[in-house]
Amino acid sequence: MIRLDRVSKRYADGTVAVQELSLEVGRGELVVLVGPSGCGKTTTMKMVNRLVEPTAGSIYVDGVDVTQADPVALRRGIGYVIQNVGLFPHRTIEDNIAVVPELVGWARRQRADRARELMELVGLDPAVHGPRYPHELSGGQRQRVGVARALAVDPPVLLMDEPFSAVDPVVRSQLQDEFLRLQDDVRKTILFVTHDIEEAVRLGDRIAVFKQGGLLEQYDTPAAVLGAPATDFVADFVGADRGLKRLSVTPITQADLEHPPVVRAEDDLTDAGSVLGSGRWAVVLDGDGKLAGWVGRDMLTGSGRVRDRARRMEAWVELDDTLKVAFAEMLQWNAGWIAVLDDDDRYVGVLTPATLHTALRRSVEAEVQDVPRAAVLLETVQDA
Numbered sequence: 001m002i003r004l005d006r007v008s009k010r011y012a013d014g015t016v017a018v019q020e021l022s023l024e025v026g027r028g029e030l031v032v033l034v035g036p037s038g039c040g041k042t043t044t045m046k047m048v049n050r051l052v053e054p055t056a057g058s059i060y061v062d063g064v065d066v067t068q069a070d071p072v073a074l075r076r077g078i079g080y081v082i083q084n085v086g087l088f089p090h091r092t093i094e095d096n097i098a099v100v101p102e103l104v105g106w107a108r109r110q111r112a113d114r115a116r117e118l119m120e121l122v123g124l125d126p127a128v129h130g131p132r133y134p135h136e137l138s139g140g141q142r143q144r145v146g147v148a149r150a151l152a153v154d155p156p157v158l159l160m161d162e163p164f165s166a167v168d169p170v171v172r173s174q175l176q177d178e179f180l181r182l183q184d185d186v187r188k189t190i191l192f193v194t195h196d197i198e199e200a201v202r203l204g205d206r207i208a209v210f211k212q213g214g215l216l217e218q219y220d221t222p223a224a225v226l227g228a229p230a231t232d233f234v235a236d237f238v239g240a241d242r243g244l245k246r247l248s249v250t251p252i253t254q255a256d257l258e259h260p261p262v263v264r265a266e267d268d269l270t271d272a273g274s275v276l277g278s279g280r281w282a283v284v285l286d287g288d289g290k291l292a293g294w295v296g297r298d299m300l301t302g303s304g305r306v307r308d309r310a311r312r313m314e315a316w317v318e319l320d321d322t323l324k325v326a327f328a329e330m331l332q333w334n335a336g337w338i339a340v341l342d343d344d345d346r347y348v349g350v351l352t353p354a355t356l357h358t359a360l361r362r363s364v365e366a367e368v369q370d371v372p373r374a375a376v377l378l379e380t381v382q383d384a
């Protein structure tokens with residue numbers, strides 16, 4: 001959808017901002033350009049909508065060479081969101097969102113409807129926020145308006161330059177979550193610039209790591225960049241805690257799970273005791289295979305059914321949640337294990353700190369060896 005072919009930019013004063021950059025962004029893909037200050041991220045982005053003209057190379061958007069396109073028409077087809085939003089201070093929020101629809105000649109009624117629809121989409125209340133002026137909103141709300149405005153005429157491509165960096169970390173994290181949900185809905189092709197590796201890893205389908213001079217050091221999925229940095233520069237940039245950061249990009253899979261004894265809520269206590277054997281606890285399921293709780297061996301005394309003694313589970317996670325979510329839940333509930341459910345809410349196994357660690361090691365090794373995760377064999381203490 002967006003293709004840069006050996007693009008370079010040298011500014012009039014001789015500064016080389018981008019060098020021989022080739023990069024492709026697929027339709028519906030969210031690609032994050034990340035790197036230290038001055039490495040050419042913004043320049044790269046501005047060449048796509050011709051706010052900056054390349055010195056060499058070609059750029060195509062949906063197969064069209066942008067240098068041959070009319071810049072005004074080109075920009076209308078590409079949403080643009082910047083850090084301080086650039087809202088018109090004397091126009092209401094509703095009118096700010098409707099700027100481009102107005103430019104392209106939509107009727108008043110249609111513009112107003114679209115503005116309200118977009119406010120709802122980005123989590124603003126049209127009745128409350130629509131008539132306000134930009135200074136009457138919080139920083140986070142203004143950023144949402146920026147996103148709504150960029151989506152107004154439903155452009156297939158969005159360029160976003162540090163859109164969330166002017167707000168505090170809590171609001172920023174909220175905006176990132178909302179933005180990911182929104183992208184799930186609208187599936188735009190997005191180039192997103194940030195200097196923050198955490199943000200890049202959280203948002204990007206792929207991330208492009210730049211170093212000074214506009215050199216592309218690595219272009220890959222967040223998991224691959226964290227697991228197998230291509231150069232020393234990338235390893236340094238992503239940080240010594242990249243192993244920890246990988247927790248947030250590594251999903252739980254079936255192969256990671258452990259399978260402790262399982263008893264049914266309707267089981268007789270004595271039968272349940274024999275299922276446990278020497279085990280200290282068991283997972284309790286109802287008749288449909290759904291999680292009903294857990295039970296300890298010392299709770300199985302006397303007569304009755306397992307359901308009379310079972311304890312409710314405070315927390316669980318789902319397959320496809322990340323290892324970070326699982327670890328955070330274990331820490332929050334001070335638990336030694338956490339149950340994992342499938343898409344239909346059926347119990348499939350448990351994760352423990354040890355299996356979680358193994359899953360993480362396996363995923364890194366899979367990245368390095370370029371093989372599926374299940375194919376990786378790891379040495380363990382038991383092998384010694």
Ligand SMILES: Nc1ncnc2c1ncn2[C@@H]1O[C@H](COP(=O)(O)OP(=O)(O)OP(=O)(O)O)[C@@H](O)[C@H]1O
Nearest residue numbers: 011013015017036037038039040041042043044195
């Ligand atoms: N109009 C300009 N004239 C001359 N040099 C420029 C101009 N714009 C940017 N530069 C230089 O080009 C280089 C890349 O700048 P650019 O803004 O693309 O970097 P960036 O990675 O987006 O940085 P940041 O994260 O600080 O925004 C820098 O050295 C910058 O000083």
